[in-house]
Amino acid sequence: MNRTKIKQALTQTPVGQDITIGGWVRTVRHSKGGFSFISLNDGSCFAQIQVIADKDLPNYESDIVSLTAGCSVVVTGVLVESQGKGQRVELQAGEVRLLGAADAEKYPMQQKRHTFEYLRTQAHLRPRTNTFGAVARVRNRICSAIHEFFQQRDFLYVHTPIITASDCEGAGEMFNVTTLEAAAPPKTDDGTIDYDQDFFSRQTFLTVSGQLEVEPYCCSLGDVYTFGPTFRAENSNTPRHLAEFWMVEPEMAFCDLQGDADVAEEMLKHIFKTVLSDCDEDMAFFNQRIDKTVIETLQHIVNSDFVRLPYTEAVEILEKAGKQWEYPVGWGTDLQTEHERYLTEEHFKSPVILTDYPASIKPFYMRVNEPDADGRQTVAAMDVLVPKIGEIIGGAQREERLDVLEGRMDECDMNKDDYWWYADLRRYGTIPHAGFGLGLERCVQFCTGMANIRDVIPYPRTPRNADF
């Protein structure tokens, strides 16, 4: 079948040309004038194509009159200028072939608005809705824009493992990967599970980050990035957390924290610019139906500089804000959501890159700064905060000095032997390097205005939810 996609038919195919399209019926309107309007969508674009089916088609009474939302059809016909308002062209059908009916009394996608909560229970059919079609297309474009961005800058795309033995990275609870019998795992003499008998002869997990494993490629081949699934077994129940999500993690060689922040800012701007220019139809929908400020917000960010602010100064701003904080602000404690939101949404009204956090609240691999005038210890960390979503990127310059790194591992009570290969990078030809992690779904949320992260990934995995 030589199928023309609806996107092409609506924008490129010349009037008068014969084409064949395939799609799913969105709405049908029958006219007693002796024909029917069939709106078809095939996912290639937001818009539907209007098919005109005359009553003299052989299967008009048998098939077309009983078409309902969700039916799949293949239509062959000639593209003509539309006589009605609302579309430039329409398809005058020469043949309408019904491939699959969809019982209107049972089809879960009614011809009406549904709540996102309901649609989550129909995750296999929700991509047929306007919203989820648009989310899927924007998500796709964001991913390709990310690859574009790094490929244009000669970053190497590196695949880090999904299964890993790296533990204790401070990134949260991990999922175990095992082939041992859950009901009766083998035990050692002291009663603990004997992982020697497990598939990998040791305890393994689903990765919480590809960073540790991508650093060796950075320290051998230069600028690199990973882009893959990431898993956190935290019992997080929020509109911003998933147990399985996708993360982009670039790692730059011969790079410090400033360079790290530069790449983060440029990358986000590239993504937003691309979405605005290439997903205009989908973005217009989000702007109209989901969040009336998304386009304006993205445009504003593309055209302005991100605020860069050391943690210490952020704390001073928050202390002087004259606000009654639910959680007290003070040097040495991590910033709370309310503090981050104040900075990015109220005080600066722009994305903010916070840097140089206290060492005590950050993981071992972040580079230790010179103590400040008051002797306080910070590390070269950065968080990129955006309105509504909060932390969209977290990153740092890495500790490249072996003695300092090992000192930090001791402070964090880590088993240094487990990280011998990570330390080797500092032992042989060490270099300054830096990187960050971008939560893909948070980025999709920010671009589309979708309020819940479960609605920007096809099949959300959250506590108590792994259907489909």
Place this chain on the structure above:
RNA sequence: UCCCCGAUAGCUCAAUUGGUAGAGCGAGCGGCUGUUAACCGCUAGGUCGUAGGUUCGAGCCCUACUCGGGGAGCCA
């Protein structure tokens, strides 16, 4: 995991001080129409999340549980 709110028709919700259920949309049928959030009329459809309890009587009050939403923590 903690705090707050919710669960009634296929979907979204309503039901005054406890007196055994209604609407809109959707669906079916009919009418009208170059229609496009179509419009008009009629019809069908509900053991009120689960399990207990209070009461002459519970959708409504009490307890536990399950699931969902919002906020918080954890973070991307």
